[in-house]
Amino acid sequence: MDAIVTTKLTKRFGDFVATDAVTFTVGEGEIFGFLGANGAGKTTAIRMLCGLLKPSSGEATVAGFNVYKQTEKIKQNIGYMSQRFSLYEDLTVRENIRFYGGIYGLSLTNIRQKTDVIVAKLGLEAVADSLVVSLPLGWKQKLAFSVALLHDPKIVFLDEPTGGVDPITRRQFWEMIYEAAHRGTTIFVTTHYMDEAEYCHRVSIMVDGQIKALDTPAGLKKSYNTTSMDGVFQILARGTSTK
Amino acid sequence: MNRFFAFVKKEFLHILRDRRTLLILFGLPFLQVLLFGFALTNEIKNANIGLLDNDHGAHSQQITNRLLSSGYFQLRANLQSYRDIDAAFRQNKIKLAVVIPANFTNDYAHGWSAQIQLVSDATEQNSAISLTSYATAIIGAYAAEQQATTASQAATPMRIDVSTRMVFNPELKGAFVFVPGVMAMVLLLVSAMMTSVTIAREKETGTMDVLLVSPLNQGQILFGKIVPYLLLSFLNGCLIIALGVFLLHIPLHGSLILLLAETLLFIFMALSIGLLISSLTDSQLVAMFASLVVMLMPTIFLSGFIFPIESMPRPLQFIANIIPAKYFIDIVKGVMIKGVGLSILWPQTLVLAGMAIVFIGLSLRNLKTRIG
Numbered sequence: 001m002d003a004i005v006t007t008k009l010t011k012r013f014g015d016f017v018a019t020d021a022v023t024f025t026v027g028e029g030e031i032f033g034f035l036g037a038n039g040a041g042k043t044t045a046i047r048m049l050c051g052l053l054k055p056s057s058g059e060a061t062v063a064g065f066n067v068y069k070q071t072e073k074i075k076q077n078i079g080y081m082s083q084r085f086s087l088y089e090d091l092t093v094r095e096n097i098r099f100y101g102g103i104y105g106l107s108l109t110n111i112r113q114k115t116d117v118i119v120a121k122l123g124l125e126a127v128a129d130s131l132v133v134s135l136p137l138g139w140k141q142k143l144a145f146s147v148a149l150l151h152d153p154k155i156v157f158l159d160e161p162t163g164g165v166d167p168i169t170r171r172q173f174w175e176m177i178y179e180a181a182h183r184g185t186t187i188f189v190t191t192h193y194m195d196e197a198e199y200c201h202r203v204s205i206m207v208d209g210q211i212k213a214l215d216t217p218a219g220l221k222k223s224y225n226t227t228s229m230d231g232v233f234q235i236l237a238r239g240t241s242t243k
Numbered sequence: 244m245n246r247f248f249a250f251v252k253k254e255f256l257h258i259l260r261d262r263r264t265l266l267i268l269f270g271l272p273f274l275q276v277l278l279f280g281f282a283l284t285n286e287i288k289n290a291n292i293g294l295l296d297n298d299h300g301a302h303s304q305q306i307t308n309r310l311l312s313s314g315y316f317q318l319r320a321n322l323q324s325y326r327d328i329d330a331a332f333r334q335n336k337i338k339l340a341v342v343i344p345a346n347f348t349n350d351y352a353h354g355w356s357a358q359i360q361l362v363s364d365a366t367e368q369n370s371a372i373s374l375t376s377y378a379t380a381i382i383g384a385y386a387a388e389q390q391a392t393t394a395s396q397a398a399t400p401m402r403i404d405v406s407t408r409m410v411f412n413p414e415l416k417g418a419f420v421f422v423p424g425v426m427a428m429v430l431l432l433v434s435a436m437m438t439s440v441t442i443a444r445e446k447e448t449g450t451m452d453v454l455l456v457s458p459l460n461q462g463q464i465l466f467g468k469i470v471p472y473l474l475l476s477f478l479n480g481c482l483i484i485a486l487g488v489f490l491l492h493i494p495l496h497g498s499l500i501l502l503l504a505e506t507l508l509f510i511f512m513a514l515s516i517g518l519l520i521s522s523l524t525d526s527q528l529v530a531m532f533a534s535l536v537v538m539l540m541p542t543i544f545l546s547g548f549i550f551p552i553e554s555m556p557r558p559l560q561f562i563a564n565i566i567p568a569k570y571f572i573d574i575v576k577g578v579m580i581k582g583v584g585l586s587i588l589w590p591q592t593l594v595l596a597g598m599a600i601v602f603i604g605l606s607l608r609n610l611k612t613r614i615g
Binding site: 099100 | 249257455456
């Protein structure tokens with residue numbers, strides 16, 4: 001069963017069409033890159049898939065659930081991490097994990113177990129009871145990703161998760177993403193960094209609310225006859241600007 | 244349900260972590276009550292007075308005794324002449340001079356117009372007004388007693404004319420007026436401002452999105468935000484009532500349960516204003532200013548807390564009617580000081596309940612359209 005299926009998914013704000021008849025399919029365990037310039041409609045699409053925004057028209061299912069009628073079921077099955085920081089800075093590392101475990105209905109023993117695993121894996125033993133505000137940004141983002149995976153969601157939506165993070169941490173972050181995908185979690189990720197697009201299994205490029213290209217990174221480079229994803233992106237973006 | 248508790252617990256952690264806010268929350272009512280109750284009071288205790296008795300008769304003696312035994316005044320200077328009054332005022336020795344002219348006792352006993360003059364230091368306007376009105380009342384009471392005992396004998400009623408330089412101020416304000424006002428203000432501040440700011444903060448940092456993506460529904464998020472502040476504000480309300488009753492000796496003639504219930508109602512109303520504000524703005528700063536401008540200012544100036552509503556110009560009186568604190572102050576005064584119950588206070592209660600329903604409805608509608 002496919003993780004995400006959309007058919008002509010559209011969102012209008014008045015006369016403005018933010019997402020214009022978008023159709024794509026994301027397979028289970030796939031790392032799906034969702035690219036586009038600012039204002040291309042990426043965030044609107046993500047918000048619809050997460051059940052935060054009602055589509056104007058079109059169809060979509062997430063983890064097999066309808067985005068119109070089964071948003072509660074969808075929410076239980078997805079994780080979400082935004083470019084804006086999604087942890088509470090005035091709570092400690094442990095308290096953040098306990099809180100998110102709590103609102104996803106995890107049992108206390110389960111939460112405790114997972115807290116230990118996360119703390120050990122990220123090497124946070126020394127700061128587990130410190131306020132999150134005192135952690136460096138890279139650690140925070142890795143922690144936020146772990147927390148988004150806390151309830152073992154089928155799909156994780158990452159909205160520019162590596163914004164402002166140094167290259168080494170980005171690298172580590174992508175290792176965590178691969179690990180999660182390897183366990184069968186579907187990853188839906190937006191990014192500004194074209195080198196990160198190379199890491200994805202498949203990439204879609206959105207321009208003015210429409211998906212202009214969708215293929216593997218290798219396939220895209222081949223069909224646009226360029227050596228990098230950055231090249232592909234430039235061609236697509238310029239193509240619309242001369243229209 | 245466990246999800247909800249996890250959320251409420253998180254809210255409490257936020258509140259407890261923020262020591263400074265917590266200190267303000269609980270320090271503020273203390274300070275306000277003490278300030279308004281003691282420092283800013285117009286109550287008179289052992290005020291220094293000077294006496295210029297040119298009569299030395301029985302009645303002047305008795306009136307002097309009455310004044311001094313009242314507890315409000317103490318004799319600081321026996322003055323010999325009008326000139327002394329001026330000097331005593333200038334040296335700040337006395338706050339009030341009582342002038343009893345020669346032949347006062349004689350005039351009084353014959354039922355002629357007997358006069359006493361009260362001169363007060365008007366540089367302290369408020370206490371001057373209070374002092375003269377207290378003294379006038381005491382002298383008036385004496386005259387009334389005398390008249391009652393001698394009415395059958397004397398053909399003409401005995402009269403004392405007290406001439407003062409002050410106008411009598413019928414609305415002597417003290418702790419009785421301030422405490423309900425402080426209560427309304429603090430509860431509004433804590434409930435409405437804190438709730439609106441905390442929701443705006445989640446929107447600003449982006450955690451609100453994460454909450455909305457989680458299985459928590461909107462009701463759980465809203466009530467999870469309300470519950471801690473409802474508890475906190477209620478504690479605050481109890482604290483202010485206790486301070487008022489035990490420290491400022493405000494009577495509690497009516498039902499304590501009714502008072503607490505009305506307090507809860509008012510808090511709920513204030514929280515619904517907070518929710519409404521937070522549903523209209525995404526920024527903490529705007530939420531804070533909106534709370535201050537929309538609620539705190541009108542509450543202070545228009546609720547009758549500091550300036551009596553009756554003496555406001557018409558348009559302001561009209562606006563005063565839509566200020567929730569006005570109704571709450573009425574209720575608190577009614578229950579505590581007048582000892583009346585719901586049979587009298589139901590209109591005010593109804594207004595507050597109606598306001599709460601309207602605000603909650605509006606904020607739910609706003610949140611819905613945001614999602615849709």
